[in-house]
Amino acid sequence: MSRTSRVRLILLLTFCLVVGCGGGASDSDREGNAGKDPGTTQRESPQRETALVTVPEGTVFVIALDQGLSSKTNSRGDPVQAHAVSAIRSEGQVVVEEGAKVRGVVTEVEGSDRIKGRAFVALNFTSVETVDGPRNVETTMVDGTLEAKGTKKRDAAIIVGGAAAGAVIGEILGDAKLGAIIGGAAGTGVVLATKGAELEVEPGTTLNLKLLKPLEVTVTKGYASAH
Numbered sequence: 001m002s003r004t005s006r007v008r009l010i011l012l013l014t015f016c017l018v019v020g021c022g023g024g025a026s027d028s029d030r031e032g033n034a035g036k037d038p039g040t041t042q043r044e045s046p047q048r049e050t051a052l053v054t055v056p057e058g059t060v061f062v063i064a065l066d067q068g069l070s071s072k073t074n075s076r077g078d079p080v081q082a083h084a085v086s087a088i089r090s091e092g093q094v095v096v097e098e099g100a101k102v103r104g105v106v107t108e109v110e111g112s113d114r115i116k117g118r119a120f121v122a123l124n125f126t127s128v129e130t131v132d133g134p135r136n137v138e139t140t141m142v143d144g145t146l147e148a149k150g151t152k153k154r155d156a157a158i159i160v161g162g163a164a165a166g167a168v169i170g171e172i173l174g175d176a177k178l179g180a181i182i183g184g185a186a187g188t189g190v191v192l193a194t195k196g197a198e199l200e201v202e203p204g205t206t207l208n209l210k211l212l213k214p215l216e217v218t219v220t221k222g223y224a225s226a227h
Contacts, residue, residue: 048220055090055215060142062086063102063125064206069191071111071119071199078106080123085206093219100129102209112198119193121201125209130217137215141189142208157199158192159207 063082081103088096104125112119125139144159189207193199 050218051091051093051221053091053093053095053217053219055088055095055211055217057211057214059088059090059211059215060208061088061096061211062206062208064204065201066203068203069106069121069123069199069201071109071121071193074106074109074121076106076108080104080106080125082125082207084128093221094131095215095217095219096128096130101134102129103127112193112196118195119197119199120190121199122190124189128215130215131220132218135215135217138212139209140212141191142210144208157194157201160190160192 062085064085066081066083069080081101084096084098084100084102087094087098102125104123104127106121107124108120108122110118110120123141126136127134128137129135141159145157191199191201
């Protein structure tokens with residue numbers, strides 16, 4: 001074989017090696033691309049639609065205390081935590097889930113050792129956990145009674161909310177002006193013990209709260225509570 005023929009053969013073999021090594025897709029590449037639309041390797045997730053939902057003023061919902069209350073051991077400024085007994089819905093949407101945290105504060109406490117003999121704890125619930133995070137709220141307790149299990153109704157504690165709360169506090173403290181100041185805080189409600197007894201409220205006790213102002217929450221449309 002001539003020298004020119006050998007050079008041509010070497011060039012031909014080199015060309016075949018280059019084409020054979022890099023000219024085709026590997027099995028793994030072909031398997032990975034199977035079933036994909038040409039030119040569409042990644043699709044964006046569709047955006048879920050949201051809406052601003054309003055829970056109207058005057059809406060009443062039930063909460064259960066996560067802790068006990070006592071006119072002997074509680075002090076002004078103590079935090080109070082409770083949870084929603086059932087979901088709050090508005091405009092067909094869940095705004096507050098069942099079990100969502102409701103937080104407040106003790107605004108005043110008085111034992112039964114005063115002449116009036118009526119122990120009380122004044123409360124103000126100020127925030128609720130919504131489906132879009134915690135929101136500040138203005139609420140008041142709905143007037144009623146707290147009747148402990150196994151007791152007679154005359155032994156039940158009394159709940160006073162709204163404008164009357166300040167008057168009740170002022171009468172017990174013997175200071176109408178102070179009562180008006182304490183009761184004037186938006187949302188203050190009072191739990192009164194029977195005359196001569198200390199106030200003891202057990203965890204799990206339910207209270208009715210009423211919104212004093214609308215509650216606006218951004219929700220995902222079609223959202224349903226998991227409970």
